[in-house]
Amino acid sequence: MATGSVLRFGAQTDEVTSLLRIVNMVRAGEAATRPEIGRLTGLGRGVVAQRVDQAIEMGYLEDAAFGPSSGGRAPRTLRFRSERGRIVICALGALHIHVGVSDLDGEILAQSHRDWSIARGPADTLTTALEMVDELLSEDDTPVWAVAVGLPGPVDFTTGRPVAPPIMPGWNGFDVRRRFEQRFDAPVWVDNDVNILALGERARRRSAAPDLIYCKIGTGIGAGLLSHGRIHRGANGAAGDIGHVRVADSEHLCRCGKVGCLEAVAGGWALVRDAEAAIAGGATGPLAAQAGRGQAIDPEAISVAAADGDALSISLIQGSARVVGESIAALVNMFNPSVIVIGGAVASAGEVFLAEVRQRVYELSLPLATRDLSIVNSVNDPSAPLHGGVELVQEQLFEATFPRWFADGRPTLAQLTAVG
Numbered sequence: 286m287a288t289g290s291v292l293r294f295g296a297q298t299d300e301v302t303s304l305l306r307i308v309n310m311v312r313a314g315e316a317a318t319r320p321e322i323g324r325l326t327g328l329g330r331g332v333v334a335q336r337v338d339q340a341i342e343m344g345y346l347e348d349a350a351f352g353p354s355s356g357g358r359a360p361r362t363l364r365f366r367s368e369r370g371r372i373v374i375c376a377l378g379a380l381h382i383h384v385g386v387s388d389l390d391g392e393i394l395a396q397s398h399r400d401w402s403i404a405r406g407p408a409d410t411l412t413t414a415l416e417m418v419d420e421l422l423s424e425d426d427t428p429v430w431a432v433a434v435g436l437p438g439p440v441d442f443t444t445g446r447p448v449a450p451p452i453m454p455g456w457n458g459f460d461v462r463r464r465f466e467q468r469f470d471a472p473v474w475v476d477n478d479v480n481i482l483a484l485g486e487r488a489r490r491r492s493a494a495p496d497l498i499y500c501k502i503g504t505g506i507g508a509g510l511l512s513h514g515r516i517h518r519g520a521n522g523a524a525g526d527i528g529h530v531r532v533a534d535s536e537h538l539c540r541c542g543k544v545g546c547l548e549a550v551a552g553g554w555a556l557v558r559d560a561e562a563a564i565a566g567g568a569t570g571p572l573a574a575q576a577g578r579g580q581a582i583d584p585e586a587i588s589v590a591a592a593d594g595d596a597l598s599i600s601l602i603q604g605s606a607r608v609v610g611e612s613i614a615a616l617v618n619m620f621n622p623s624v625i626v627i628g629g630a631v632a633s634a635g636e637v638f639l640a641e642v643r644q645r646v647y648e649l650s651l652p653l654a655t656r657d658l659s660i661v662n663s664v665n666d667p668s669a670p671l672h673g674g675v676e677l678v679q680e681q682l683f684e685a686t687f688p689r690w691f692a693d694g695r696p697t698l699a700q701l702t703a704v705g
């Protein structure tokens with residue numbers, strides 16, 4: 286590929302920069318024709334034509350239908366060839382595996398889901414997840430360009446390894462990335478599941494630079510922080526791990542081994558504990574009746590019962606929301622987000638939870654920090670972790686690492702793992 290070698294030689298020249306920008310403009314839908322690209326970049330017609338020809342030759346773009354005419358000859362539209370590669374997403378939760386395959390534009394082409402305990406350890410879990418992906422790819426010969434993996438615990442993003450995850454015995458330091466790299470011979474990014482949900486929100490809102498906190502109140506509790514649209518991971522990947530922040534006046538033992546953590550008071554597993562204790566102590570109502578019929582109580586059951594007016598469940602959900610609201614208020618004062626999105630099984634009780642969180646946050650935060658703040662429930666989309674994984678891959682491929690691999694026409698593991 287002659288063009289590629291010339292461009293590789295002049296890496297990071299204006300020529301390369303404008304070529305990558307043009308590919309990304311068409312990919313993101315910012316420009317669809319050569320004249321539009323000219324207007325947005327300020328490049329002359331001849332230069333635009335030349336760059337577009339290079340992008341076509343390298344396989345990134347192709348000519349599509351004629352666009353609307355503005356008087357003269359209608360310009361040819363361009364399209365990004367999203368069908369050339371696949372993105373694999375593997376979202377692992379505490380109690381499930383959710384995998385998906387998308388094209389390079391992020392359209393989910395296939396997905397599957399199964400119940401699974403992450404406590405079964407990395408070897409069995411990843412083997413099972415890879416079998417699920419194989420099944421999805423069984424009739425698809427398109428090369429996998431990249432993989433996103435979400436884990437329900439802190440992840441060192443630079444190494445792709447979990448760091449002392451409280452609910453994932455056996456996973457500490459496991460080389461998750463390597464396992465997927467070996468299988469797909471493609472670059473792999475591993476991140477905390479809440480960071481991935483925060484990125485999914487960014488994509489859904491089509492907002493380039495939100496200051497947003499995604500707070501997940503599920504079995505455990507965690508938060509993903511977007512600062513001007515970028516994930517704030519912190520020095521070790523632990524940023525936003527609010528579930529293990531100490532709550533005043535609590536002596537509850539946490540799953541992490543410490544005492545008085547937020548999730549030991551307000552997380553889904555803590556609510557199940559408290560519900561069972563209340564029922565054993567004689568509490569009545571729909572949730573107690575459900576337990577009496579031998580049905581297991583889980584966080585979802587408590588949320589559903591609260592939304593249906595069960596007094597015990599409402600008091601548990603409101604108690605959780607009050608404590609969560611206090612922790613979020615501290616984050617609001619420190620981080621000053623414009624949007625807080627609340628998701629997870631406990632929060633799915635809806636307004637019962639949200640109203641209490643809002644009240645605590647407005648009560649305890651500085652007026653300036655809440656002036657333009659909105660606190661909303663997440664849209665209840667089961668595919669949200671897949672969309673977030675796609676967003677992570679697109680950001681890493683087409684923004685962070687594009688200059689390193691574009692000359693090859695597709696990302697390769699060798700290019701992306703090369704030193705420097």
Ligand SMILES: [Zn+2]
Nearest residue numbers: 529539541546
């Ligand atoms: Zn803890």
